[in-house]
Amino acid sequence: MPKDFLAGAQDHYDVVVIGAGLAGLTSANILARQGRSVLLLEQHYKLGGLATWFKRPGHHIFDISLHGFPYGMVKSCRRYWSKEIADSIVQLTGIRFENPMFSLQTDFTRDDFTKKLIEDFRVDPETVKAFFDTARGMNFYDDQQTTARELFDKFFPGREDVIRLLMEPITYANGSTLEDPAISYGIVFSNFMSKGVFTFEGGTDKLVTAMGEELVKSGVDVRIKCDCEKVHTASSGNGGDKVTGVTVNGRHIKCDAVVSNSNLKSTIFRLVGEDKFSKDFVDDAKAVRINNSSTQVYIALKPDDPLEESTGDLLFTSTAPTFNTEALLSRDVTSRTYSMYYPRTRPEGRPQKLIVSSTNARWEDWADLPEDEYQASKQDLCETTLDALDKYVPDVRNRAVHVEASTPRTFNHYTHHLAGASFGTKFEGLAVSRALPQQIGGLYHAGSVGIIMSGWLGAMNYGVIVANEVDNHLMTGGSGSTADAEAGVAADMAAG
């Protein structure tokens, strides 16, 4: 008989959280600590969503999305998880850029960027200060009409080299483009610039294991291999609909609120169904663009390989003459970000030296390839990446003991994100996500949307905002305001 992954589950919970990405995990933990009964459902066999890892023979553990996040993670982890988790966050100082326009190393802080912009890029100090102050002053509720391109043209007209320095890492970090609203760039960029780039010492496996233990302590009923098929709704008796429960692994479970960490569009169109929403809302939801996906190549070097830490922690490389979003997405890859993992990444494990190459990618370029072509394209991705990396890690082909690739299809397979999206939806998804509870009482979404709420810090903080809203909904039946909680988290995010 197949194993019942819901054995012993209750028939009713205050809240069902669908998906155990960083937003879902954080929402579940906060709600349980607030005394709510919480069922956390994850379709995969492990928690973490895109915050994940995999193992290969030879004691190699590859991290998928642990490349760097802003300092704000320390505060969010301490407040919403544990001191031990927060204390494992450490800074990465070797951030390198190598492209036809410039070659430099930085700790990715405002101080160092200011120095480089003034001394190396010869930008007027007042302009640099004004730019940083403007980006720093941007917040969640600001004007969304100005694009990142317009922001750069205002401060650095004609300076494609400066735009590249300021924009390229953020495009990698969350898929944002020059055409996206300037605030989505400014908030994320300022978060990083406050103190630099950070990582989790011990790796994603250690972090997610620690989070799993916290969830159990908080009293969350955590269930893996539980694919939620349906969110049920019924009339609330006062004109609208409300959430009544979910169907998961064929079983109906009642609840008073749902937090979906599944992709925003899957939540609306697959889990709930468009007939449950107003026509205007459905039109807005249909217009939401899915963000781009990624390819990665995972390379393990021999354990005693002499890879020097001077190679850098994060290496942004490009052979394209100028920064250009289309080139970043093209299958004819010109830009790659390499993350170097030295033995200090996992000080407790077997020493390992690993390199993960990441590239933004389009779902359409991979989705329909016949199996043999797909495998050949993956192999080609591995080969061309080794060729490109040879410039920075000489003779890497002979130094590597394991090489494999992932594609948009891989991300889609493991997380069920539409089009294998690495960063949820584009900016317009945020308003749609925020409007869900006005459409159906007790229905919430928390997860990568609108760039600002993407990435480890953005997703986690969105989980916090939504958990507070759900708690308030359960307390007041949805009539109270969570503006204070939201403003508090927005301020934290702005403070990096």
Ligand SMILES: Cc1cc2nc3c(=O)[nH]c(=O)nc-3n(C[C@H](O)[C@H](O)[C@H](O)COP(=O)(O)OP(=O)(O)OC[C@H]3O[C@@H](n4cnc5c(N)ncnc54)[C@H](O)[C@@H]3O)c2cc1C
């Ligand atoms: C290649 C790559 C590199 C990245 N690098 C970085 C980085 O360096 N720094 C950074 O900050 N961010 C990075 N990110 C982004 C970051 O990992 C994500 O933004 C973040 O982890 C997303 O969290 P989330 O809460 O939105 O949920 P997700 O991680 O998207 O998880 C959603 C979860 O819901 C589950 N689910 C979906 N549908 C159902 C269902 N019906 N029933 C049950 N479960 C369901 C999925 O299985 C999944 O576990 C990267 C992403 C990728 C792909």
